[in-house]
Amino acid sequence: MEDGCSEDPLLPRSLDSLHNEKNTMKRRRPSSSNHALPKDILLHEQNDYGILDQHPESLSQNKLNYKQVVIFLVAYISMGVLCFSVVRNQITGKKTNEILDAIYFCVVTMTTVGYGDLVPNSNLSKLLACILVFAGMTLVGLVLSKAADSILEKQEILLVKATHLQEKLGKSEILKQVEAYKTEYKFVVALSLLLLLIILGTIFLYEVEDLSLFDALYCVCATITTLGYGDKSFSTRAGRLFASFWILISTLCLAQVFYCLAELYTERRRRSLVKWVLTRKLTITDLEAADLDQDSTVSASEFILYKLKEMGKISEEDIAPVMQQFKNLDIDQSGTLTKSDLLLTTSSDIQS
Amino acid sequence: MEDGCSEDPLLPRSLDSLHNEKNTMKRRRPSSSNHALPKDILLHEQNDYGILDQHPESLSQNKLNYKQVVIFLVAYISMGVLCFSVVRNQITGKKTNEILDAIYFCVVTMTTVGYGDLVPNSNLSKLLACILVFAGMTLVGLVLSKAADSILEKQEILLVKATHLQEKLGKSEILKQVEAYKTEYKFVVALSLLLLLIILGTIFLYEVEDLSLFDALYCVCATITTLGYGDKSFSTRAGRLFASFWILISTLCLAQVFYCLAELYTERRRRSLVKWVLTRKLTITDLEAADLDQDSTVSASEFILYKLKEMGKISEEDIAPVMQQFKNLDIDQSGTLTKSDLLLTTSSDIQS
Numbered sequence: 001m002e003d004g005c006s007e008d009p010l011l012p013r014s015l016d017s018l019h020n021e022k023n024t025m026k027r028r029r030p031s032s033s034n035h036a037l038p039k040d041i042l043l044h045e046q047n048d049y050g051i052l053d054q055h056p057e058s059l060s061q062n063k064l065n066y067k068q069v070v071i072f073l074v075a076y077i078s079m080g081v082l083c084f085s086v087v088r089n090q091i092t093g094k095k096t097n098e099i100l101d102a103i104y105f106c107v108v109t110m111t112t113v114g115y116g117d118l119v120p121n122s123n124l125s126k127l128l129a130c131i132l133v134f135a136g137m138t139l140v141g142l143v144l145s146k147a148a149d150s151i152l153e154k155q156e157i158l159l160v161k162a163t164h165l166q167e168k169l170g171k172s173e174i175l176k177q178v179e180a181y182k183t184e185y186k187f188v189v190a191l192s193l194l195l196l197l198i199i200l201g202t203i204f205l206y207e208v209e210d211l212s213l214f215d216a217l218y219c220v221c222a223t224i225t226t227l228g229y230g231d232k233s234f235s236t237r238a239g240r241l242f243a244s245f246w247i248l249i250s251t252l253c254l255a256q257v258f259y260c261l262a263e264l265y266t267e268r269r270r271r272s273l274v275k276w277v278l279t280r281k282l283t284i285t286d287l288e289a290a291d292l293d294q295d296s297t298v299s300a301s302e303f304i305l306y307k308l309k310e311m312g313k314i315s316e317e318d319i320a321p322v323m324q325q326f327k328n329l330d331i332d333q334s335g336t337l338t339k340s341d342l343l344l345t346t347s348s349d350i351q352s
Numbered sequence: 353m354e355d356g357c358s359e360d361p362l363l364p365r366s367l368d369s370l371h372n373e374k375n376t377m378k379r380r381r382p383s384s385s386n387h388a389l390p391k392d393i394l395l396h397e398q399n400d401y402g403i404l405d406q407h408p409e410s411l412s413q414n415k416l417n418y419k420q421v422v423i424f425l426v427a428y429i430s431m432g433v434l435c436f437s438v439v440r441n442q443i444t445g446k447k448t449n450e451i452l453d454a455i456y457f458c459v460v461t462m463t464t465v466g467y468g469d470l471v472p473n474s475n476l477s478k479l480l481a482c483i484l485v486f487a488g489m490t491l492v493g494l495v496l497s498k499a500a501d502s503i504l505e506k507q508e509i510l511l512v513k514a515t516h517l518q519e520k521l522g523k524s525e526i527l528k529q530v531e532a533y534k535t536e537y538k539f540v541v542a543l544s545l546l547l548l549l550i551i552l553g554t555i556f557l558y559e560v561e562d563l564s565l566f567d568a569l570y571c572v573c574a575t576i577t578t579l580g581y582g583d584k585s586f587s588t589r590a591g592r593l594f595a596s597f598w599i600l601i602s603t604l605c606l607a608q609v610f611y612c613l614a615e616l617y618t619e620r621r622r623r624s625l626v627k628w629v630l631t632r633k634l635t636i637t638d639l640e641a642a643d644l645d646q647d648s649t650v651s652a653s654e655f656i657l658y659k660l661k662e663m664g665k666i667s668e669e670d671i672a673p674v675m676q677q678f679k680n681l682d683i684d685q686s687g688t689l690t691k692s693d694l695l696l697t698t699s700s701d702i703q704s
Binding site: 123179214298301302307318336 | 663686689694
C-alpha cells in the first residue's frame with residue numbers, strides 16, 4: 001500500500017533544492033584551475049537544467065502539498081458522511097449524534113479498523129461500505145504516505161536542531177546532518193509521535209470511555225493496528241469525535257513506523273555494501289573492466305560508473321539508452337562529445 | 353508496512369544473474385576492436401567481482417527463500433496456537449474445534465482482520481492478542497512481501513510465455529520482455545490472483561456458510577481489506593479451516609495489488625522523465641557541466657553520469673565517496689587510474 005520508493009526522482013526534495021542553490025552559485029564563480037577534477041564540478045544538482053527547460057511533470061508533481069491532501073481527505077470524508085447520512089437507518093449499532101456517527105463510521109471503515117459497533121445491514125449500505133473501504137485504502141496508501149513523508153522531514157530538522165542546540169549549527173550543517181542520517185531521524189520522529197498518540201489515546205479512553213487502564217491500552221493497540229475486534233470501542237459522543245481524528249492519525253503513524261523500520265533495514269544493508277565496495281582492494285581485472293573507452297586508463301567518471309554499478313545503484317538497463325543517445329550525438333564519431341558535435345547537429349537540423 | 357524499495361541492491365534478482373552469465377561469457381571473448389565503446393563492455397553485471405571476493409551479506413541475503421518464509425510462518429502460527437490453546441477458556445465467542453479455532457483466531461488477528469467473533473476476555477489473553485498482532489504485522493510486512501515478490505516474478509514468466517505462445521520465444525527473450533515491463537506484468541499477475549481469490553471466497557461463503565451471494569461478496573470485501581466488521585464471518589468448522597489459509601493469502605494479495613499500483617505509477621513517471629531527459633536538446637551549457645575532468649571534451653562515461661544525475665538515478669551523495677576513493681587511489685595524481693597506480697599502492701602496502 002505504501003508508495004514503495006521514497007527516493008522519487010520526480011519529487012525534488014526541499015533539501016536538494018537548497019543544495020542546488022548553493023551549487024549554482026559555486027559554478028558561476030570562474031574556475032581557477034583547469035585540470036583534474038575540482039570538487040565543485042561534482043556538485044551539480046540532480047536536475048541540471050534551467051527553469052524554461054523543466055520537465056513538465058516535475059513541476060506539477062512538486063505541488064502535491066498538504067493543502068491538496070487536506071482537500072482530498074475532506075472531500076472524501078464529506079462524501080462518505082453524506083452517503084451514510086442518507087442511509088443512516090440502514091446501519092445498526094449504538095448511535096449518538098447523527099453526523100458524528102457518520103464521520104466516525106467513515107474513519108473506522110476507511111482505515112480498515114472496522115470495530116463492528118456500527119454495522120451496515122442493507123444491501124445499499126453494505127455496497128457503500130465496500131466502496132468506501134477500497135477508496136479509503138487507495139487514498140490513505142497513495143496520497144497520505146507522501147504527506148506523512150514530508151511532514152516527518154520537517155520534524156527531522158527540528159529534532160536535529162534540538163539535539164545539537166549547544167553547538168549552534170548553521171542551516172546548511174543541519175541539512176547535511178539530516179541528509180546523512182535521514183532514515184534514522186525519520187524513524188525516531190515517527191516512533192516518538194506514535195508513542196505520544198498511544199499515551200493520548202489510552203488516557204482518553206480511561207478518562208472519557210471509563211475503561212480500565214489495561215483495557216484502554218488494549219483498545220488502543222487493537223485500533224492502531226487496525227485489528228478492531230470491536231469488544232471495546234468509542235461509544236460516547238466525545239469519544240467518537242476524538243476517535244475520528246485520533247484513529248486516522250495513529251493508524252497512519254504506525255504504518256509509517258513499520259515503513260521506516262523496513263527502510264532502515266534496507267539502508268543499513270546498502271551502507272554496508274557501499275562501505276565494502278569502497279574499501280575492497282582494486283585489482284587489475286577491475287581496472288580493465290572499468291575502462292569503458294579502452295584507452296588503458298580509467299578516468300574519474302569511468303571509475304564512478306564502475307563503482308556505482310557494483311553498488312547496484314545503476315544497472316545496464318539505465319545505461320544502455322543513454323549510451324545510445326551518446327552515439328547518436330557523437331556525429332564525428334570521435335568517441336567524445338565536443339562543441340563541434342553540437343554544431344554539426346544544429347546544421348543538420350537546419351538542412352533537414 | 354511494505355518494504356519500500358523493491359529494487360533492493362543486496363538481493364540480486366534471478367533475472368539479473370541470468371543476464372550476467374551471458375555477459376561474462378561475452379567478455380571472455382577476445383575483443384576485436386580496440387577503440388571507442390564496443391557495446392558489450394557496457395554490459396557488466398551489477399556486482400562485478402569473483403565468487404571469493406563476494407560481499408558477505410549479499411550471499412546470505414540471497415538465501416531468504418520460500419522455505420525460510422514457510423518455516424517462519426509455521427513457527428509463528430504454532431506459537432500463537434499453543435498460547436491460545438492454553439488460554440482457550442479466556443476467549444469468548446462461538447467455538448468449533450479447539451485447535452482449528454486457535455489457528456483461525458491467530459490468522460484473523462495477525463492479518464488485522466479482527467472480526468470480533470472470537471474475542472479475548474482476560475488480561476492475559478488480551479496481552480497475547482496485542483503481542484500477536486504486532487508480531488504478525490512485522491512478519492507479514494517484512495518477510496512475506498519479499499516472498500510475494502519472488503512468487504510473482506515466477507508467475508510473470510509463465511504469463512509472458514502464455515501470451516507469446518505462438519511466437520515461440522527463447523528463454524532470454526522472455527526474460528528481456530519480463531524485465532522491460534516488469535511492473536506491468538507484476539500488477540496483472542497480482543490482480544488476476546486477487547480476482548481468483550475473491551471468486552473462490554465468495555463461492556465458499558455462499559456454499560458452506562449459507563450466506564446470500566451478495567452477503568458473501570460483502571464478507572469477502574470486508575475480509576481482504578482487513579476491515580472485518582464481524583457481522584458476517586466464518587462460523588463452521590470447514591469455514592474456519594478454509595479461512596485460515598484464504599485470509600492469509602488474500603489479504604497479502606490485495607496489499608500487493610496496491611503496492612504494484614503505486615509502483616506502476618512511479619515507474620510510468622520515471623519512464624516519462626527518462627524519455628524527456630534523453631530527447632531534450634543538448635546545449636553547450638550541458639556540455640560544460642558534463643565535462644567532469646575539464647578537458648573540453650565529454651567522454652561516454654561523463655555523458656552517462658551527467659544524464660543519470662539528471663534522471664535523478666544518482667546524486668552527489670552517491671558520487672562524493674567514490675570520488676574520494678578515486679583520489680586516494682590516484683597516487684601519481686595524473687587524474688586517471690592506471691596499472692602504475694595499482695603497483696604504487698601495492699609497494700606502499702609492503703613498505704608499511
